[in-house]
Amino acid sequence: MSEFWTTEVHKDIYEMKYKTLKKLFSEKSKFQQVDVVETRGYGKMLLNDGLVMITERDEFVYHDMICHPALFVHPNPKKVLVIGGGDGGTAREVLRHKGVEKCVMVEIDEVVINACKEFIPQTSCVFENSKLELIVGDGVDYVANTKEKFDVILVDSTDPIGPATPLFGVDFYKNINLILNDDGIVVSQAESPYYEVEAQTSLLKVLNRVFDNVYIYNFSNLTYPGGLWSFSFATKKYHPTKDLNTDRVKESELEFKYYTPDLHLSSFALPQFMLNNCKGLIKN
Amino acid sequence: MSEFWTTEVHKDIYEMKYKTLKKLFSEKSKFQQVDVVETRGYGKMLLNDGLVMITERDEFVYHDMICHPALFVHPNPKKVLVIGGGDGGTAREVLRHKGVEKCVMVEIDEVVINACKEFIPQTSCVFENSKLELIVGDGVDYVANTKEKFDVILVDSTDPIGPATPLFGVDFYKNINLILNDDGIVVSQAESPYYEVEAQTSLLKVLNRVFDNVYIYNFSNLTYPGGLWSFSFATKKYHPTKDLNTDRVKESELEFKYYTPDLHLSSFALPQFMLNNCKGLIKN
Numbered sequence: 001m002s003e004f005w006t007t008e009v010h011k012d013i014y015e016m017k018y019k020t021l022k023k024l025f026s027e028k029s030k031f032q033q034v035d036v037v038e039t040r041g042y043g044k045m046l047l048n049d050g051l052v053m054i055t056e057r058d059e060f061v062y063h064d065m066i067c068h069p070a071l072f073v074h075p076n077p078k079k080v081l082v083i084g085g086g087d088g089g090t091a092r093e094v095l096r097h098k099g100v101e102k103c104v105m106v107e108i109d110e111v112v113i114n115a116c117k118e119f120i121p122q123t124s125c126v127f128e129n130s131k132l133e134l135i136v137g138d139g140v141d142y143v144a145n146t147k148e149k150f151d152v153i154l155v156d157s158t159d160p161i162g163p164a165t166p167l168f169g170v171d172f173y174k175n176i177n178l179i180l181n182d183d184g185i186v187v188s189q190a191e192s193p194y195y196e197v198e199a200q201t202s203l204l205k206v207l208n209r210v211f212d213n214v215y216i217y218n219f220s221n222l223t224y225p226g227g228l229w230s231f232s233f234a235t236k237k238y239h240p241t242k243d244l245n246t247d248r249v250k251e252s253e254l255e256f257k258y259y260t261p262d263l264h265l266s267s268f269a270l271p272q273f274m275l276n277n278c279k280g281l282i283k284n
Numbered sequence: 285m286s287e288f289w290t291t292e293v294h295k296d297i298y299e300m301k302y303k304t305l306k307k308l309f310s311e312k313s314k315f316q317q318v319d320v321v322e323t324r325g326y327g328k329m330l331l332n333d334g335l336v337m338i339t340e341r342d343e344f345v346y347h348d349m350i351c352h353p354a355l356f357v358h359p360n361p362k363k364v365l366v367i368g369g370g371d372g373g374t375a376r377e378v379l380r381h382k383g384v385e386k387c388v389m390v391e392i393d394e395v396v397i398n399a400c401k402e403f404i405p406q407t408s409c410v411f412e413n414s415k416l417e418l419i420v421g422d423g424v425d426y427v428a429n430t431k432e433k434f435d436v437i438l439v440d441s442t443d444p445i446g447p448a449t450p451l452f453g454v455d456f457y458k459n460i461n462l463i464l465n466d467d468g469i470v471v472s473q474a475e476s477p478y479y480e481v482e483a484q485t486s487l488l489k490v491l492n493r494v495f496d497n498v499y500i501y502n503f504s505n506l507t508y509p510g511g512l513w514s515f516s517f518a519t520k521k522y523h524p525t526k527d528l529n530t531d532r533v534k535e536s537e538l539e540f541k542y543y544t545p546d547l548h549l550s551s552f553a554l555p556q557f558m559l560n561n562c563k564g565l566i567k568n
Contacts, residue, residue, distance in 0.1 A: 263555055
């Protein structure tokens with residue numbers, strides 16, 4: 001089979017096209033179209049409904065940045081919940097922290113899990129980890145019904161269309177609040193500050209209805225439209241930069257390709273246009 | 285005429301396609317193919333040899349970040365040289381600093397200047413500024429022959445292929461050194477830390493042969509491949525973060541869409557993979 005292009009279409013103004021060597025997996029699940037392709041420049045790539053979720057080449061950026069800021073600000077995270085993140089990369093990073101005793105991961109789409117198990121071991125290797133409790137189910141139901149409590153919750157969702165829509169709503173975060181310990185932190189995928197201002201500020205408004213301390217921080221990967229992307233960071237107690245204990249990072253002896261303590265602190269410094277957009281919605 | 289796509293091709297692995305309403309300008313100059321198009325999502329867009337140089341929507345990011353870090357670290361920049369930057373955006377930002385008495389801009393390609401004068405007033409408005417001395421000529425020759433001296437030099441070049449190649453060489457920077465005042469700063473377009481590691485580290489090596497203090501910092505715009513992009517920052521005296529006087533930023537009363545003093549400081553915090561790539565080539 002000859003090479004072809006895998007295309008992500010962006011609002012009829014922009015397309016990102018990746019030279020593709022081979023289609024490895026393609027299935028319409030109950031929730032979305034799931035594809036895994038082998039690209040020429042980015043290794044294997046997972047797409048949900050035609051949007052690039054991860055590539056082998058740059059997944060380290062997203063997964064470092066969804067996980068390590070919260071896990072190094074919280075002084076002793078033992079129980080972590082991941083909502084979504086079916087590729088496994090977020091849970092993989094969580095379980096590199098030796099103090100974490102248990103990571104529960106709730107992914108709605110088993111097809112994503114199975115596709116990654118078969119074709120992307122770089123992230124799905126975590127499914128072998130005995131500290132991982134993998135639940136195939138709806139994260140919304142899980143947080144409404146579980147009796148467990150968590151130190152850190154990471155909402156590794158797709159965009160607020162399709163199956164992930166309720167993950168951007170206030171009821172979901174009210175339940176998150178109830179299952180977070182008194183010094184808990186919740187980090188959520190918070191969209192593009194350039195392209196998705198409405199979705200980003202809407203999420204911050206929802207978080208403000210539930211949490212006293214809401215912040216947002218940025219990273220820059222290769223394969224999301226516009227490069228710059230954000231995570232929200234909501235806490236019951238801790239400050240995302242003042243409460244970073246850089247000694248704990250050193251003592252962890254973990255090595256990263258993207259995260260550093262300096263970068264952690266810097267990622268909370270926002271460009272002026274974001275300060276304007278997020279005015280009144282984030283604390284200093 | 286119906287809509288069509290303007291495509292930037294990236295190393296046969298990746299393409300960026302912009303929905304285009306109209307071709308406004310297209311001419312093969314002595315140096316390169318120069319195009320201006322009206323896009324659906326980014327306003328007017330300038331391309332040299334098929335690579336996006338600026339768009340009306342996001343040029344503020346690049347121009348804030350090439351200019352303001354150096355102009356706020358230097359305590360009193362009066363004379364500034366811009367090499368390249370034919371669209372005018374860099375010189376425009378320089379001349380917003382009231383203390384700057386003169387900005388010399390040396391652009392090799394008059395076709396770029398004229399295209400921007402006609403179609404992109406957002407950046408080319410600076411050509412009306414009486415403090416601007418516009419020279420159509422080769423920046424390499426200019427720095428070899430001028431008797432003038434500068435406080436800050438901004439090398440706003442295209443990639444190290446085609447007409448800009450000598451702007452990445454050691455002879456060019458030896459001459460830059462000679463025409464920089466004793467507390468001078470030179471900032472240069474330093475390529476993508478993801479895609480152009482070789483070009484980026486090669487430039488840092490060249491700078492290290494000439495300057496004692498070499499640093500690199502990042503920004504993230506919409507229309508460069510991978511989003512994340514770098515500028516080098518080489519100085520005879522000043523430190524790019526310790527010597528930032530945030531009071532001067534306030535006193536300037538300038539308003540920005542991207543630059544803030546916090547963001548300035550943060551932009552020098554590099555992801556770990558860049559620290560690895562740039563090891564031995566940058567100071568702390």
